[in-house]
Amino acid sequence: MTNQPPPVVLPEGYVDFFRDLENWQNQELIKLKQVYQPPRQDIGKALDGNKRALLQQVNPGIDAGSLRDTYMRFLAWLQNARPAVSAEIARLLKQAETFDFQEIAAAFTRGNDVYFEGLAEQTGVTNELLFFTIDHALRPYLRIFALPYEEELPNADSLPWDFPANCPVCGAKSHFCRLTFDEGHRLMFCDRCFSEWWIRYIFCPYCGHDRPGDIGFITIENDKSPFKVYVCEKCKGYLKTYDERDGAPSTDLYIANVETIYLDMLAQEKGYTNHDE
Ligand SMILES: [Zn+2]
Numbered sequence: 001m002t003n004q005p006p007p008v009v010l011p012e013g014y015v016d017f018f019r020d021l022e023n024w025q026n027q028e029l030i031k032l033k034q035v036y037q038p039p040r041q042d043i044g045k046a047l048d049g050n051k052r053a054l055l056q057q058v059n060p061g062i063d064a065g066s067l068r069d070t071y072m073r074f075l076a077w078l079q080n081a082r083p084a085v086s087a088e089i090a091r092l093l094k095q096a097e098t099f100d101f102q103e104i105a106a107a108f109t110r111g112n113d114v115y116f117e118g119l120a121e122q123t124g125v126t127n128e129l130l131f132f133t134i135d136h137a138l139r140p141y142l143r144i145f146a147l148p149y150e151e152e153l154p155n156a157d158s159l160p161w162d163f164p165a166n167c168p169v170c171g172a173k174s175h176f177c178r179l180t181f182d183e184g185h186r187l188m189f190c191d192r193c194f195s196e197w198w199i200r201y202i203f204c205p206y207c208g209h210d211r212p213g214d215i216g217f218i219t220i221e222n223d224k225s226p227f228k229v230y231v232c233e234k235c236k237g238y239l240k241t242y243d244e245r246d247g248a249p250s251t252d253l254y255i256a257n258v259e260t261i262y263l264d265m266l267a268q269e270k271g272y273t274n275h276d277e
């Protein structure tokens with residue numbers, strides 16, 4: 001980590017919340033591995049010439065009853081972890097037993113936002129909160145779904161879609177990558193399913209631009225930390241990066257992404273975007 005405090009102070013408990021959330025997901029993942037064994041797909045074939053991620057093309061085989069149990073456990077955890085929203089969580093806890101979890105898993109994997117807007121309205125909580133709870137309850141399943149492809153994800157260059165920042169396994173947009181210690185390979189990281197996939201060193205994952213003079217990074221004054229922000233002058237995109245090349249130890253990229261919100265703010269102040277709007 002840095003020798004100096006980051007230029008932006010995060011609200012107290014912010015990083016701890018995400019650390020606890022990741023711990024909860026790790027524990028769920030260990031439990032669910034016993035009961036959730038998704039059928040292995042031929043990912044190379046599925047992605048060949050197709051603009052959709054693997055998860056958007058296949059049935060991930062998530063059992064509705066199992067997902068309901070996970071979801072109820074997640075709500076109970078969240079109620080404790082975020083007292084500020086406990087009234088909304090209580091509303092969800094009361095109604096969640098009647099949710100159609102088969103439909104929820106299908107709507108999530110297909111990216112059907114309208115379904116969740118309807119469910120949020122029906123339940124009387126904000127769309128953001130409802131989606132947050134569904135998303136995070138599903139993540140342990142998605143991480144299990146992604147495991148078999150860890151070693152065989154294609155290079156972003158060979159992916160057919162226009163935005164190599166999207167995860168080839170689950171389709172979520174990534175805003176984080178790392179440069180590996182051994183050979184300085186660049187790997188995109190998906191914080192939803194924890195997949196990593198290669199992209200070229202001089203290459204913008206948002207627009208595909210690769211002219212060396214247009215891909216640079218923001219210099220952070222006096223900052224010797226391994227965190228860097230790569231920027232593309234063509235689309236004004238930025239990408240946070242953890243650089244292991246100078247011997248920085250491997251780190252939890254999920255937490256690293258949360259901890260470095262000051263870099264998002266810095267990049268956005270300078271007129272760059274992570275294309276997330
Ligand atoms: Zn993913």
Ligand SMILES: [Zn+2]
Nearest residue numbers: 204207232235
């Ligand atoms: Zn770009």
